[in-house]
Amino acid sequence: MNWLGYLLVAVLLLGAAVYFGLPPTLRAMGLHQHYEIPDFNLEGRRALVVTTSHPTLGETGRPTGVFGSEMTVPYYAFLDAGLEVDIASIRGGAVPVQPWSMSWPLATHDDRRFLGDADAMGKLRASIPITGVRAEDYDVIFMAGGWGAAYDLAQSAELATLISQAHEDGRIIGSVCHGALGLVSATNPDGSPLVQGRRVTGVTDLQIEQFGITITPKHPESELRAAGAIFEAQTAWRDFFATHTVVDGNLVTGQNQNSGYETAHRILERLEAQPEDRTEAQP
Template sequence: MSKLLLTIAGTLSAGLVITAVTIAILLPKILKAMGLHPDYDAGQKYDLQGKKALVVTTSHGVLSKPGKTTGKPTGAFGSEMTVPYYEFLDAGMQVDVASIKGGEVPIDPNSFRYFLITHEDKRFLKDPAFQYKIKNSPSIDDIDFTDYDLIFFVGGWGPSYDFAQSKRLAEKVSAAYYAETPIMGSVCHGALAFVSAKDSSGKALVAGRKMTGVTQGQLDFFGIKFTPKHPEAELKKAGADFRANHHPVADIFATVTVVDHEQRFVTGQNQNSGHETAQKMMELLSQRNAK
């Protein structure tokens, strides 16, 4: 009897191991089927040679609780940086990278886990030119936003700590808006770059504009509630017309991209909007060039 029990236990154990391995292997496909990093079939090829794009990231690399300076490593989320970067680069644009404080851009290490990594992330890991830009980014203080045609603000947990809080970033966003040249965009927490910017009368620049960012419900899914700024709450507080998609089953992957009435701001709900947001920005720029 004991031998039989041992045999059964061994068989069950082996079965559990095989099941776990199978799930691990299939996990990337399962998540993609649920909506993670969808293929953007509507993508077009744009020729924007001679145009310039700026990708702006956080400088905060620690997922710290209020009053603390230590925590898990975080920063910009990989695909929210690599997807727009390569969309713009492949359109022939000059693409620069800047961060709040300058220096090496912190990237959330979870971005590159095997079940989250994208084709663009893998391309980045083999791209010394892009990696050099990430390791040696200039501060936004040293960048003239009005020199650019497109400006993209990268999301991730990091921007929760230094985008809305940066007076200098708010001034740069306002200056870019009144220069009437740059089209600005973001995904996820990147929209926090806009909430402190003011118009010429001192009112919030985003007031009355259709905008989106990661929802409170999507943030609650991760159980991290101590980050200082949350996009949905901050955009609504600033008077933005907040838009978002929801899903009854896989709400964490629900996403949408929206454009404001002046076609100056293009915002995506989360990392699943990266391609569409970048593509929409280039579409608007191409239409402007055609006039």
């Protein structure tokens, strides 16, 4: 074998090492670390996963949308627990997905499962518009994140009304990462901010700064604090690898893309503890 052949072999070996080695390396650093959700039997209950409809990152024209695992992880956690799960978005129709978020090296098992699931993909391509959703039809309303959510979750009057009604009814409300922006415009029955005095989390201002994507119009930490929330979070050498989940009554929030498993787990715990007749949809 000449030197060119040795070089080709070396390149192939290096490529294989990167391809197979990078995902577990990222997990070891904190990205999507293994989390075991125990079994639940909650048949007859219903969950709604809400996503953004915004497909571009400001005026840059760069594509964005929902971050894959922030939708797929809770989707399957709820589905595997026996819940019927729907997907809604602010405008309805096809949901934009953040590029690479469901691909190597970031993809989770649930991302790959979702991509191969005809029923789930059908829901993604024809999501329910928020205007077509009733709070009383669901026991859990969960808001997924992604950069697109910074452009339409807090800005949606319809979503604010939905979350306010769900809260008044005692439904469980969850979010992860930028999904927490769906809480900031919701209110209590007396008109005060829903999150005022409540413990919550979401993606940190530091993580946004570390990614260098500060052009988005809404930043969860800043918006939640401005609405009077008690904001909690963990940090790491890069906040992309941190995680934190907060449970405050019927609000269950996760810090970022790493928090989906525990957030879904805590939601299922809360739902299991509720009297079943309390969570049945009203006629």
